[in-house]
Amino acid sequence: MIETRGLTKEFRSGKKTVTAVKDLDLHITAGEMVALLGPNGAGKSTTLRMLTTLLAPTSGSARVAGFDVTSDQHAVRRAIGYIGQGNSAGHSQRVIDELVVSGRAYGLSRAEARTRADELLESLGLTDQATQKVMTLSGGQRRRLDIAMGLIHSPGLLFLDEPSTGLDPQNRANLQQHVVDLRHKHGATVVLTTHYLEEADSLAERIVVIDDGKVVADDSPAALKSRHAGDRIAMTFSGRDHAAHAAQRASAAHPAAQVALDGAAVDIQVAGGAGLVSGLVTDLAASGTAPSTIEVARPTLDDVFLALTGRSLREGRTDLRTDLTTDITEEVAA
Numbered sequence: 001m002i003e004t005r006g007l008t009k010e011f012r013s014g015k016k017t018v019t020a021v022k023d024l025d026l027h028i029t030a031g032e033m034v035a036l037l038g039p040n041g042a043g044k045s046t047t048l049r050m051l052t053t054l055l056a057p058t059s060g061s062a063r064v065a066g067f068d069v070t071s072d073q074h075a076v077r078r079a080i081g082y083i084g085q086g087n088s089a090g091h092s093q094r095v096i097d098e099l100v101v102s103g104r105a106y107g108l109s110r111a112e113a114r115t116r117a118d119e120l121l122e123s124l125g126l127t128d129q130a131t132q133k134v135m136t137l138s139g140g141q142r143r144r145l146d147i148a149m150g151l152i153h154s155p156g157l158l159f160l161d162e163p164s165t166g167l168d169p170q171n172r173a174n175l176q177q178h179v180v181d182l183r184h185k186h187g188a189t190v191v192l193t194t195h196y197l198e199e200a201d202s203l204a205e206r207i208v209v210i211d212d213g214k215v216v217a218d219d220s221p222a223a224l225k226s227r228h229a230g231d232r233i234a235m236t237f238s239g240r241d242h243a244a245h246a247a248q249r250a251s252a253a254h255p256a257a258q259v260a261l262d263g264a265a266v267d268i269q270v271a272g273g274a275g276l277v278s279g280l281v282t283d284l285a286a287s288g289t290a291p292s293t294i295e296v297a298r299p300t301l302d303d304v305f306l307a308l309t310g311r312s313l314r315e316g317r318t319d320l321r322t323d324l325t326t327d328i329t330e331e332v333a334a
């Protein structure tokens, strides 16, 4: 469905050259749900813009839905749906008209466009807004209209660029559910870019981690986590001395673990951490340094990114919630 070879994009301004995407080799088959994940400036949007023919590659090639993105742009555009930021720009149009006009632009007859628009409005929960003007829609409704517009011609391949940005958590969850449902109903291949680790984790079956224009990992969320990051055991103690003692004992007992000491807190990252907790607590209690609190969390995609690059995906971002999935939280008497 998507095949890129050595896909590269450089931006030049004066003497300076920024390589936004470097030698990207990507193979995505029909029906896959793939998330491109990476920090700001990693090259996600540039990749998507090349695949949707909005930007010409500097070198390399890409075929999308069987067509070359450089020599057959028109065919690519007809074959794909693209949901960028704020597609639904005809603010004074009614919702239904916006959709029908968009369908007509893709070559549907008026009747076909109307039928398809009604279907999409229903499946996206927008039937009640059909005759409202676009400008009166809420942010979440407008985003769903963006999705409907991207799907009006039933594309076999859908690109979503940061679909959740700007949505509140409830609308984000609704939108994600719609994307999953639509994909199952229409059997579309979906490629999305996101900053949201939880979105990539819950929606995508395959994550392509991009950093500095290059692919640094490509696998299912579960495989990435089990290969690149262990469980995390976070403990707090009544004082720094106890914490330092506990860090020392944990390192000695589990040489493969990564143990970090921060004041009265100790953070241990180790494969199979959940199974090690009771032994660890027994050992610490016996030596008079029982922890005050313990949390055990499964690894996150951020842990994967950290293990791969030494940096956090969250660096420089303030709008991301922690997405640690706490499996066990125990209060232990000090």
Ligand SMILES: Nc1ncnc2c1ncn2[C@@H]1O[C@H](COP(=O)(O)OP(=O)(O)OP(=O)(O)O)[C@@H](O)[C@H]1O
Pocket (backbone or CB within 6 Å): 011, 012, 018, 019, 020, 021, 038, 039, 040, 041, 042, 043, 044, 045, 046, 047, 195
């Ligand atoms: N039109 C442009 N002119 C010059 N440099 C650009 C242009 N577009 C992108 N870049 C640069 O290319 C690099 C990749 O940008 P890109 O927007 O693809 O990253 P991204 O991963 O989508 O980031 P974000 O998550 O912030 O959207 C960045 O260094 C960016 O500054």
